[in-house]
Amino acid sequence: xxxxxxxxxxxxxxxxxxxxxxxxxxxxxxxxxxxxxxxxxxxxxxxxxxxxxxxxxxxxxxxxxxxxxxxxxxxxxxxxxxxxxxxxxxxxxxxxxxxxxxxxxxxxxxxxxxxxxxxxxxxxxxxxx
Amino acid sequence: xxxxxxxxxxxxxxxxxxxxxxxxxxxxxxxxxxxxxxxxxxxxxxxxxxxxxxxxxxxxxxxxxxxxxxxxxxxxxxxxxxxxxxxxxxxxxxxxxxxxxxxxxxxxxxxxxxxxxxxxxxxxxxxxxxxxxxxxxxxxxxxxxxx
Numbered sequence: 001x002x003x004x005x006x007x008x009x010x011x012x013x014x015x016x017x018x019x020x021x022x023x024x025x026x027x028x029x030x031x032x033x034x035x036x037x038x039x040x041x042x043x044x045x046x047x048x049x050x051x052x053x054x055x056x057x058x059x060x061x062x063x064x065x066x067x068x069x070x071x072x073x074x075x076x077x078x079x080x081x082x083x084x085x086x087x088x089x090x091x092x093x094x095x096x097x098x099x100x101x102x103x104x105x106x107x108x109x110x111x112x113x114x115x116x117x118x119x120x121x122x123x124x125x126x127x128x129x
Numbered sequence: 130x131x132x133x134x135x136x137x138x139x140x141x142x143x144x145x146x147x148x149x150x151x152x153x154x155x156x157x158x159x160x161x162x163x164x165x166x167x168x169x170x171x172x173x174x175x176x177x178x179x180x181x182x183x184x185x186x187x188x189x190x191x192x193x194x195x196x197x198x199x200x201x202x203x204x205x206x207x208x209x210x211x212x213x214x215x216x217x218x219x220x221x222x223x224x225x226x227x228x229x230x231x232x233x234x235x236x237x238x239x240x241x242x243x244x245x246x247x248x249x250x251x252x253x254x255x256x257x258x259x260x261x262x263x264x265x266x267x268x269x270x271x272x273x274x275x276x
Contacts, residue, residue, distance in 0.1 A: 009162070022160035024194050039211075048215045053161040053187040060186070066165045066225070067179070069186045073219035073268075122217075 004095030004108060007058040011046055011080065012088030019050045045079035051091060051119060055112050058093040059125045070105060071126035078119045089114055104129030132241050132248045132273060136206050140237040144195035151228040154184045161185060183225035189256065189265045196236030196254045217270035223263060232264065233257045246275035
């Protein structure tokens with residue numbers, strides 16, 4: 001079985017502002033360094049759901065069908081810090097096919113890293129055959 | 130203030146029905162950089178067998194917002210959102226959400242636990258179409274950091 005090849009997503013502050021508006025999640029830790037630091041973060045971090053959305057893009061792009069995901073879960077273990085620079089940061093997504101269900105759906109174990117550190121745990125998507 | 134464990138099992142009244150809109154799907158798809166035509170072009174979506182443009186998988190979190198606000202606004206539960214971290218997220222899809230449908234959302238507190246100084250609040254939101262079909266189930270787990 002072929003595995004999901006590494007895919008890299010660049011994340012900038014602009015992306016976080018756009019995602020805040022589109023999702024309705026205006027938590028200031030995603031746009032204000034001042035508030036992010038006041039709660040003990042190193043600076044503005046990406047929405048966990050934005051990271052989850054990018055990982056899903058890697059999965060559906062690999063499958064070739066945007067409607068293929070039937071189950072999807074992640075645990076958010078480490079914040080994705082997004083500096084206020086033109087380059088922002090990078091998220092690297094990889095995946096391994098772990099098993100196939102009786103119905104033929106494939107179960108993918110997913111890995112997302114930022115600056116060399118894993119930011120998700122138990123990230124898993126099931127895609128229909 | 131800690132969470133009240135007696136709230137485990139509580140189901141809140143359904144949120145006002147959510148009308149899934151083409152332009153909201155487009156806005157969300159653009160925001161996550163998803164440019165597949167089935168998210169953006171009704172003709173392409175129909176050609177792929179969908180009634181209208183479909184929503185990207187994690188769009189379902191938008192429909193959870195009402196439930197989250199309900200939990201925050203429930204004084205008896207004692208959820209201090211300044212101390213909350215989104216710990217886990219899980220979705221199960223029967224099919225993708227699509228533009229033009231009306232969805233009823235019901236949020237339930239499945240479990241409240243306490244370990245190593247933190248509270249864990251497990252919630253489930255069921256998203257049901259007008260014809261009664263369960264379309265998406267979303268589980269949100271919040272970590273409430275200890276004082």
